[in-house]
Amino acid sequence: MKTWIAFWGILRKDIKNYYLKPPNISWGIIFPLSWTLMQMIRSSGGLDFSEIRHMLPGLMAMSILFGTTSMLAVTITFERKGRSFDRLLLAPISVGTMVAAKLSGAIFFGIFNAFVPVVFAALFVDLAGINWVAMLLAVFLIAVTSTLLGLMIAVSAKEVFEAQTLSNFFRFPMLFLCGLFLPISSLPVFLKPISYLLPLTYGTDLLGAAILGKGVLPPVLSVLILIAFSAILFTLCQYNIRRKWIL
Amino acid sequence: MSNTDIVTVKNLSKNYGDITAVNKISFSIRRGEIFGFLGPNGAGKTTTINMMIGLAKPSCGTIVIDGIDAVKNVKKAQSIIGIVPDESNLYNEMDGFNNLCFCGSLYGMRKDVREKKARELLEKFDLAKAGKRPFKAYSKGMRRKLTIAAGIIHEPEILFLDEPTTGIDVESARQIRQMLLQLKQAGTTIFITTHYIEDAERICDRIAFIVDGNIVENGTVSELMKNFTQGHSIRLTADRDLEPLAGELQARFGDCTVKTETDHTITLISRERIPLLPVMEYLDSNGISVYEAKELLPSLEDVFVKVTGLEAAKLKKEKVKEGMVK
Numbered sequence: 001m002k003t004w005i006a007f008w009g010i011l012r013k014d015i016k017n018y019y020l021k022p023p024n025i026s027w028g029i030i031f032p033l034s035w036t037l038m039q040m041i042r043s044s045g046g047l048d049f050s051e052i053r054h055m056l057p058g059l060m061a062m063s064i065l066f067g068t069t070s071m072l073a074v075t076i077t078f079e080r081k082g083r084s085f086d087r088l089l090l091a092p093i094s095v096g097t098m099v100a101a102k103l104s105g106a107i108f109f110g111i112f113n114a115f116v117p118v119v120f121a122a123l124f125v126d127l128a129g130i131n132w133v134a135m136l137l138a139v140f141l142i143a144v145t146s147t148l149l150g151l152m153i154a155v156s157a158k159e160v161f162e163a164q165t166l167s168n169f170f171r172f173p174m175l176f177l178c179g180l181f182l183p184i185s186s187l188p189v190f191l192k193p194i195s196y197l198l199p200l201t202y203g204t205d206l207l208g209a210a211i212l213g214k215g216v217l218p219p220v221l222s223v224l225i226l227i228a229f230s231a232i233l234f235t236l237c238q239y240n241i242r243r244k245w246i247l
Numbered sequence: 248m249s250n251t252d253i254v255t256v257k258n259l260s261k262n263y264g265d266i267t268a269v270n271k272i273s274f275s276i277r278r279g280e281i282f283g284f285l286g287p288n289g290a291g292k293t294t295t296i297n298m299m300i301g302l303a304k305p306s307c308g309t310i311v312i313d314g315i316d317a318v319k320n321v322k323k324a325q326s327i328i329g330i331v332p333d334e335s336n337l338y339n340e341m342d343g344f345n346n347l348c349f350c351g352s353l354y355g356m357r358k359d360v361r362e363k364k365a366r367e368l369l370e371k372f373d374l375a376k377a378g379k380r381p382f383k384a385y386s387k388g389m390r391r392k393l394t395i396a397a398g399i400i401h402e403p404e405i406l407f408l409d410e411p412t413t414g415i416d417v418e419s420a421r422q423i424r425q426m427l428l429q430l431k432q433a434g435t436t437i438f439i440t441t442h443y444i445e446d447a448e449r450i451c452d453r454i455a456f457i458v459d460g461n462i463v464e465n466g467t468v469s470e471l472m473k474n475f476t477q478g479h480s481i482r483l484t485a486d487r488d489l490e491p492l493a494g495e496l497q498a499r500f501g502d503c504t505v506k507t508e509t510d511h512t513i514t515l516i517s518r519e520r521i522p523l524l525p526v527m528e529y530l531d532s533n534g535i536s537v538y539e540a541k542e543l544l545p546s547l548e549d550v551f552v553k554v555t556g557l558e559a560a561k562l563k564k565e566k567v568k569e570g571m572v573k
Contacts, residue, residue, distance in 0.1 A: 001355065002354070002355025003355070005352050005355045005356070005357065006352055006353050006354070006355055008352070009349055009352025009353060010352075010353075013338070013341070013349050017338060017340050017341065082336065082339070083332065083334055083336040084336045084337065084338055086302060086332065086336055087336055087337075087350065087353070087397075088353070089301075089302060090300060090301065090302065090325055090330050091325065091353035091354065092322050092323070092325040092326035092353075092354060092355075093322070093353065094322060
């Protein structure tokens with residue numbers, strides 16, 4: 001019970017202090033929306049709403065990736081710098097519980113980001129036939145793995161600008177390597193193995209299967225791989241926190 | 248560990264590469280006392296406190312807090328301690344009340360309990376009117392008081408404070424000292440690091456001096472002073488200048504060193520206790536009235552200077568700078 005009170009306290013504090021702040025809400029809406037519009041214009045030279053459904057998996061994956069990694073890396077680095085993060089390390093809760101609480105806020109933010117393009121698309125095209133359960137599962141798993149990547153970055157960075165730079169170093173290559181806007185089959189042979197080392201590849205494929213009914217990998221395999229990635233990243237993050245933050 | 252000891256530290260060390268920040272220190276803290284940890288900047292005070300609260304891992308040694316191995320079972324030990332760091336580390340965007348409630352939640356306190364306690368603490372720390380103000384709008388003294396309140400919201404058995412009165416105004420520092428004494432009266436054990444010797448002298452029951460990572464002295468304030476008292480000194484204040492009688496006094500009381508001052512005072516220094524009556528009778532026979540007689544004891548600062556060698560080192564540095572010493 002005490003652990004749950006602490007968990008909820010950290011999550012509630014993060015949501016109120018960071019995620020529900022007007023700049024973050026507007027960023028969470030404007031960023032995915034502008035990418036959606038940009039992709040629609042790029043695809044046909046004018047506004048083409050028929051393409052929007054095909055672009056949804058990539059747009060959703062990108063929105064989650066940018067939303068989660070930005071927020072978590074920045075908020076943790078910010079709290080570390082102000083030493084308020086020490087308060088969490090000194091609380092009588094396990095590092096795992098504390099990390100899970102910090103991750104949860106970013107995961108919710110990522111899920112919120114993911115549905116901005118979906119709501120926008122629903123205004124213009126028929127979204128019937130989508131496997132919503134599979135889509136929600138894919139969104140959740142992408143949010144978890146991306147948030148954990150954000151945490152890995154946060155553990156390595158000392159300053160907010162360092163966290164931003166490191167995030168971009170990972171995020172932009174992932175846009176092209178994970179099948180968001182270019183199919184992995186069209187990538188050069190030497191880049192393909194890298195694609196399959198990145199969790200976002202499996203998440204995007206799972207989203208493709210849920211929204212368009214066409215995925216490269218069996219959905220169950222993608223789910224299992226994403227769960228494995230989550231477990232490995234979570235363990236690595238905890239290890240890194242103990243090693244780097246408890247000197 | 249005796250029955251009265253709540254904290255026992257044995258052979259505690261911390262190395263950062265080749266640098267030894269803390270070198271095999273041992274000490275114990277008795278239940279219900281205020282234990283002061285004094286030393287110059289960089290002596291190892293914060294490293295020691297960080298190891299005790301679980302923010303740093305000892306290179307070797309043991310820390311036992313109320314029977315809990317605080318090195319192996321950090322989280323269990325953290326549940327009975329409160330921490331007030333040297334810098335206020337609450338959340339700038341949150342108001343005072345919510346900061347306290349959040350800290351209560353970290354210790355698993357239920358909403359109604361933590362809210363009630365937060366209100367009580369705001370009242371007690373004279374911050375009730377500022378309870379809804381964001382933390383970033385607080386003055387330094389208010390920030391420090393709220394940070395102490397956050398450290399005790401879960402009613403810890405032991406409170407660790409790192410430099411609690413550094414950089415704050417005199418009135419806030421006085422209030423904080425009073426609050427610490429009240430906490431002590433309520434049964435809380437307090438571990439305090441400071442380089443303000445006056446603070447330690449006023450409130451600490453026992454003190455340890457740490458220099459270059461080593462504990463060089465440890466004891467009650469009176470024990471420490473007694474250990475460093477060399478001989479006896481008595482200062483007499485009279486109704487007139489005693490300078491004309493200096494030679495005569497020195498001749499009559501040959502065992503003493505006599506120092507006369509222009510402010511009508513005379514200081515007698517001797518290896519043995521000084522009988523006052525002959526001195527008083529002599530002065531009286533010369534028509535001099537004595538208003539005050541006071542035994543001069545070394546201050547804790549004198550002890551600190553002797554123990555740390557700080558003043559000597561500083562003096563040497565200045566002399567080197569002036570080219571007097573190579």
